[in-house]
Amino acid sequence: MKQKDKYEIISEMAKRRGYFWPSYEIYGGISGFLTFGPLGSLLKKRLEDKFRRFYLQPLAILEIETSVIMPGNVLEASGHVENFKEPTVECTKCQRKFRADHLLQEFGKMTDTETEKLTLQDIMDELKNRNIRCPECGGTFSKAEQFMTMFATTIGPYSDSVGYGRPEAAQGIFVEFKRIFESARGRLPLGVAQIGRVLRNEISPRQGPIRLREFTIIDIEFFLDPEDKKCLVLKEVENETLRLVLAENKMKDNTEPVTVTVKEAVSKGIIKEEWQAYFMALAKRFLVELGVPEEQQRFIEKLEWERAHYSVQGFDQEVYLERWGWTEVSGHNYRTDYDLSRHMKASGVDLTAFKESESGGRRFVPHVIEPSFGLDRLVYVALEYAYTKRNKRTLLSLSRDLAPIQMSVFPLVNKDGLLEKADEVYHRLTNEGFTVDWDSSGSIGRRYARADEVGTPLGITIDYTTLEDGTVTLRDRDSWKQVRSNIDNLPDLLHAYFRNKIDFEDLGQLIERRKDG
RNA sequence: GCGGUCGUAGUCUAGCCUGGUUAGGACCCCGGCUUCCCAAGCCGGGUACUCGGGUUCAAAUCCCGGCGACCGCACCA
Numbered sequence: 001m002k003q004k005d006k007y008e009i010i011s012e013m014a015k016r017r018g019y020f021w022p023s024y025e026i027y028g029g030i031s032g033f034l035t036f037g038p039l040g041s042l043l044k045k046r047l048e049d050k051f052r053r054f055y056l057q058p059l060a061i062l063e064i065e066t067s068v069i070m071p072g073n074v075l076e077a078s079g080h081v082e083n084f085k086e087p088t089v090e091c092t093k094c095q096r097k098f099r100a101d102h103l104l105q106e107f108g109k110m111t112d113t114e115t116e117k118l119t120l121q122d123i124m125d126e127l128k129n130r131n132i133r134c135p136e137c138g139g140t141f142s143k144a145e146q147f148m149t150m151f152a153t154t155i156g157p158y159s160d161s162v163g164y165g166r167p168e169a170a171q172g173i174f175v176e177f178k179r180i181f182e183s184a185r186g187r188l189p190l191g192v193a194q195i196g197r198v199l200r201n202e203i204s205p206r207q208g209p210i211r212l213r214e215f216t217i218i219d220i221e222f223f224l225d226p227e228d229k230k231c232l233v234l235k236e237v238e239n240e241t242l243r244l245v246l247a248e249n250k251m252k253d254n255t256e257p258v259t260v261t262v263k264e265a266v267s268k269g270i271i272k273e274e275w276q277a278y279f280m281a282l283a284k285r286f287l288v289e290l291g292v293p294e295e296q297q298r299f300i301e302k303l304e305w306e307r308a309h310y311s312v313q314g315f316d317q318e319v320y321l322e323r324w325g326w327t328e329v330s331g332h333n334y335r336t337d338y339d340l341s342r343h344m345k346a347s348g349v350d351l352t353a354f355k356e357s358e359s360g361g362r363r364f365v366p367h368v369i370e371p372s373f374g375l376d377r378l379v380y381v382a383l384e385y386a387y388t389k390r391n392k393r394t395l396l397s398l399s400r401d402l403a404p405i406q407m408s409v410f411p412l413v414n415k416d417g418l419l420e421k422a423d424e425v426y427h428r429l430t431n432e433g434f435t436v437d438w439d440s441s442g443s444i445g446r447r448y449a450r451a452d453e454v455g456t457p458l459g460i461t462i463d464y465t466t467l468e469d470g471t472v473t474l475r476d477r478d479s480w481k482q483v484r485s486n487i488d489n490l491p492d493l494l495h496a497y498f499r500n501k502i503d504f505e506d507l508g509q510l511i512e513r514r515k516d517g
Numbered sequence: 518g519c520g521g522u523c524g525u526a527g528u529c530u531a532g533c534c535u536g537g538u539u540a541g542g543a544c545c546c547c548g549g550c551u552u553c554c555c556a557a558g559c560c561g562g563g564u565a566c567u568c569g570g571g572u573u574c575a576a577a578u579c580c581c582g583g584c585g586a587c588c589g590c591a592c593c594a
Contacts, residue, residue: 016528029585083594203592308594445555463553
């Protein structure tokens, strides 16, 4: 029998229990779009909030929200219109598709600045003149075509008013920089984040939640004075180790990561910018918090031609997934003043900062360090790493701050007033702001199993003793341990528990269970 | 976009080759009985042949096309 991999198991569970599934299924489905069900959207929200607590709040990074549709001129200024378009040719013999500009560079000895300027007809001419054939089979090429990976639309009733779905949330930040900077009273460094939907018209997306045409991105643009790029908080992470696959090693086909501390990486110039190193260290810690051990993470340095058009040094953070191997979850790029300068030029608006000094003062365009995360991928990663088996039962061991449902209330049997009592407890807890589920169907064991499968950390069981003395049983998802606690104490205890102030065993009196059953 | 494989209930699947079944099973879900703590048991219930066309007396089954999925190639700024 075919062995199911984790992706398959998780997809099945995700559909059945309401985490996520492919969108538009009743119309046959369309790849690249994903629907988050009730549990999935809760998990995503919790992950987002955790990110805010972990990454944004400590650095006082400001969060904004800008529109998804952007006017064409904005994305022309940013270089996306130019760079999101790839000229491709197809071999007439073997049907393989190639990036025409890459062929000309590799076999035609043209530089990328030369190929960038070519029209489609020029490309065909150059391929012919330079006698470039299919590198696979030697065949000739069909007509070149441009593939635009941004979603285009028109704005309003005028068809010449072109707009695009934004391919990154970053541009919204650059475009609004002037006002944000002003409202932040000109402070630098200044971090600005945006968590939002972006659109990329992938040619053929596969891999479920990993490659989507519409997804949620977390972009942080961290603005710096280029003459004062010191990271004052680097000390906090300087002994954190990073596993780095360096570009120079990659060139020699060596993808063995070197493990260095943040301190070393910076002092040896492996990571050129201190803030970039800092954000990478935080990214590593964040993934550890999501349940990914450090050996299952690495950073891979992008080669020059792999980098986006705006980046001068870039690392991708990758996480090992059972089905797809090393998978990018975040990108860390030094964007310099590329974007602000381009928007300044195109809009004619001054986007410089000013700093006073003894010699008078100077104007400059701030530089940008950008950490960028794919939120949907993080959701999947958290699920895959939380997935375990216990006694042949599926257990999602999501951390208590990520679990969509925080607790379930179970009447041990459905009679003698236990249902009513359970209902009372349920409402008391929801009134406290907890996300609580209710389940009275099937045996208590079955209900625990259901709760385990969706990762609910606590089970609260109402039994006959509850009617006598107002205590309930709390059951821990991972250890199956149980404690007994008075209902009146629950709100305070549970708030503390979910803020990670106390452990499970602090929730009440540990009780022994006999093993029969 | 190309090649290979594939599409049956909420999920996984048998059946397809060799057309004719009330389309079977498992899990799951719901209701009831039972049940003082880990998917127990009993009774009852639930949902399916991806879509369209063709061949045929008859199509889940054969043929063509669409859509979609998975794997490989390419692509992933």
